[in-house]
Amino acid sequence: MLSFLIKGVFRDRHRYLFPLLIVSSGVLIMVFMLALINGYMDSFIRQNAGFDTGHLKVVTAAYSRLLSQKPYDLGLLDIQDELATWKAAYPQLDWVERIHFGALLDVPDNLGQTREQGEVVAFGIDLLSSGRERKLMHLDQALVSGRIPSQSSEILLTDSAFRRLALKLGDPVTLIGSDVFGSMTFRQFRVTGSVRFGVEALDRGAVIVDLADARGMLDMEGGAGEILAFFRNGSYDQKAAEQIRDDFNRRFGDMETASSGGTQTGKSAIWEEETASSGGTQTGKSAIQSESSAIRDEYAPVMLAMSDQNNMGYMLGMMQYLLAIFSLVFIFILGIVLWNSGLMNGIRRYGEIGVRLAIGESKTQIYRSLLIEAGAIGFAGSVLGILLGLLLSAYFNLKGMDVSVFSRNSSLLSEDIIYTSVSLKTALSALIPGMLSTLLGAALAGMAVFKRQTSQLFKELET
Amino acid sequence: MKRLFTILLLAFSLALTAKYPDPASILRAIDANTRFTSLKSTTRMVIKSRRASRTVSSINYSKGDNSFFSEYTSPPRDKGTKMLKLGGNLWIYNPGTDRIVQISGNMLNQSVMGSDLSYEDFMEENSLLQDYNAVIEGEATYDKREVWNIMLTAKRKGLSYPKKRIYVDKERLLPLYEQWFSSSGKLLKTVRSDQVSRIGNRWYPKHVVFKDELKEGSGTDYYVDSIAFDLKIPDAIFSKGSLKK
Amino acid sequence: MIFKLAFKNILGYGWRSLINVFIIALVLIGLIWMEGMWFSWLNLAKTQSTQWEFGGGLLRVKSYDPYDVFALEHSHAPIPAQAGNLVASGEIVPVLFSPAVIYPGGRMQNAVVKGIPSQQSLLRFPSQALMPTEANPYPAIVGKTMAKSAQLQEGDAFTIRVKDSSGAFNAVDLQISQIMDCPVPSLDQGTVWMDLQALQDLKQLPGMATTLALRDQSLASVASPEFKLIPPNEFFADLNQMVKTKASGQASLFVMMIFLAMLAIFDTQALAIFKRRREIGMLSALGMTKARIILLFTTEGALYMLGATVLTAVMGFPLFWYFARIGFSLPKGYDSFGVAGFNEALKFVYPLPLILFTLMLMFLLTVFVSWLPARKIARLMPTEALRGK
Structure with missing residues (x-):
């Protein structure tokens, strides 16, 4: 029928x-x-x-509290051994290290004297050893002129900064910043190209340099401001990310719970410790509170899932x-x-x-x-x-x-x-x-x- | 009646001045200890940050109030970095980039080598007599020495620290403890000097602790390893040419 | 005559017509809702910027460059003498900007400090909280984003250091009197607010300001040569651009919905013409020209649109009214988006010209898709059609 x-x-x-x-x-x-x-x-x-949060991100506890300020001086120092352990522990993840830092971009005239200066946000990313960051940051699509750095001491500028400072490809520029210990530090770069990300916050004034250059400049050998991890299959799985985060923080973190809620609680505790030790104006109460949290290492790694960051x-x-x-x-x-x-x-x-x-x-x-x-x-x-x-x-x-x-x-x-x-x-x-x-x-x-x-x-x- | 009052007041203030010496003369004496026609020193700065402590050594040359040149000798990272102050200008030479950069604007806020001293502090001239009016506000014992408690207020505009309180060793006429204030009276920096020793006809501290009171941390220790006053230093050192040498 | 006939035919289809009308009405409601949303959002963002920052017009010191942090130290000028009374009466609100270093929790951080008269009421800015009190002689306001980033809470004290006009350091301990929920991100991010007088004293810049917000633009005549009038289209350029791009992104999704609605009408029409061949043949035999018959069917299609417009008004009214009165509030957290207009309920305002334009466009589209299958009629032989073939 x-x-x-x-x-x-x-x-x-x-x-x-x-x-x-x-x-x-x-x-x-x-x-x-x-x-x-x-x-x-x-x-x-x-x-x-790709630009910011990673699927997961490892930073120090101190860094995580000021995450939006990207305080590289609170970054992870000499982290390579640990990173190797983490890589082995989570084979499903792909890792990249980055350093974000604020610096002054100084453009010399022919006599080597300052011609122009401008404040920039610098991204130290691995440009040389693999093409991964190129892809994550969409550098090839963002390129407006010139080329992407292919060797050490080369720099990319956002197009608006490139124009404002009246630069030409191949021009030398100097980045001036403070190293991780606060000392003034310099590094010479050659402009290889300009980029436009289509993101106003970035396009206003950012530069991109190789991670090794950033490390050298900031005295952060083997260190990183933040380490991003991505699922190898490329797609974000919230549940899996949260599981890894909790597992990571249990195994490698110093804080009891660094999960989304946990960072919050850990935050205030160490915060009070800081203010108390600054010897300033705080009340005695916070000093007592700080007693219990003082043992924690504020430079211990903390893993954050994408959803823990920037209201993501x-x-x-x-x-x-x-x-x-x-x-x-x-x-x-x-x-x-x-x-x-x-x-x-x-x-x-x-x-x-x-x-x-x-x-x-x-x-x-x-x-x-x-x-x-x-x-x-x-x-x-x-x-x-x-x-x-x-x-x-x-x-x-x-x-x-x-x-x-x-x-x-x-x-x-x-x-x-x-x-x-x-x-x-x-x-x-x-x-x-x-x-x-x-x-x-x-x-x-x-x-x-x-x-x-x-x-x-x-x-x-x-x- | 009114006249009597005036006389009484005058007598009273005379009694006060009799109790304390003329503050200007104290400043003059301090200047005699700390100012020089020229100076050469080797110093160490121990900078304690939240994560580590490190020592920066340098050889320094000064001439009068306005010329200052120093070259860093260690650690290796900073070796060869030179700093030149000429009048109101400050330049830094970085050997790695072979660049001379003038420090101005926001950069002057930054700390020198991560210490509790800013570049701005370096720009300060150091004649207390010329820059400040002094009032002796009392006596005290500081670090087992008898000291005058002197309040300084700026005579002219343009000083970074419009008010300072200094505790001056009565005998050696050298400030042992200084508090630097903002114009509203907020404590910004403190300077503690000890290991005071006799160098020629001066008293000079061999250890000074600078502390930025707004920042956390325990301050920067500054050690004077060798010092010589009133030498002949060639003028060429205090020129931009010497930065690149 | 044709209109009457078409109307009767449509009624004759009964609830089958209603479905078509219903589909179009749904799409129309969605479209109008979306247009209302973007329009109102842009409106709200502008209103908020106007209320919080722009006033009825804005004079800004010429040397001010939002992209140049170095220039900020010197971006101020004396408030013009002619403006004195107007400032006193609150018609003009001067704001002074200065770079500053703040030390929340002993950590040095660069910031911009802005001084606004605590007694002003022209701008919606909660400046009353900047009124010094016995307990808090130096009150300060920061926005939520800034509070989060610098880890400040209400009642927290922190030191702020600026350079005064003579180059001397000046510093005070500010105490947060209020953490404001400010819809305009540029007034929040990296910014500390204090009383104008207090900041002028701190900076030793008596009578100086960076911007002057005016009650209305006619007051711009008080400007001295150091100040320049910022026209609204310059002030809101970024915002306009942003809404344009976002709205066009969503519009592409609606194109698909419209396509579906049109598919439905096309389908109905095609079937109707198939089913009514005999009727067509009859009309033709009675002497109606083919053009008129095509017109009849096209009119029927267009009537769907008319019906839909009415239905949209009836069905959509409660929805539109709800959004206009109660508004659309985004849950907390959305405001860290970096654009104005996200922190309060968005009460819809409907852009009439745009809606009329949309209706017109939809009308033309409906007419077009009803006409498409009707063209077939022209190829029908009256005799064949009469027999229903």
């Missing part, structure tokens, strides 16, 4: 073509949109992770929430469209149903057969739509979709090219509204069957 019905549907072009087209195009749009939204989320996460947890939650709402609305509209098409489909077959009723088929039976047919069309259409949607998404997954028109000059971290990202699970989730809406449409449309009056049948037979 089933195969009879299905054959019936698919042998009559009129009966399947249009509904099928609608279901599959609707499902296609949905799959593609979900892929696009996922891709956007991924891009958002990737961008923030909140932002991600919020985004997921908004996207869920958006998807729901979309599914709802798609459902109505398909239902509408189901209805129309029913109307087309008014005559046929009349005949079937006339030759004695029961209304329930007709209704059931209508539903089965609709199910078959819904299924076929959804599968087709999913396949096409996957294909389309896969294309943009490889090629990327250039949305730079939309995101130019934006002050938030966002990428110009969005790569759609779709999992089979997401794709299959489009099957449900695809099927459901066709079935629902047929179910409602088919209700008409029960309203038919036999007396009117013959009139309809004429058509």
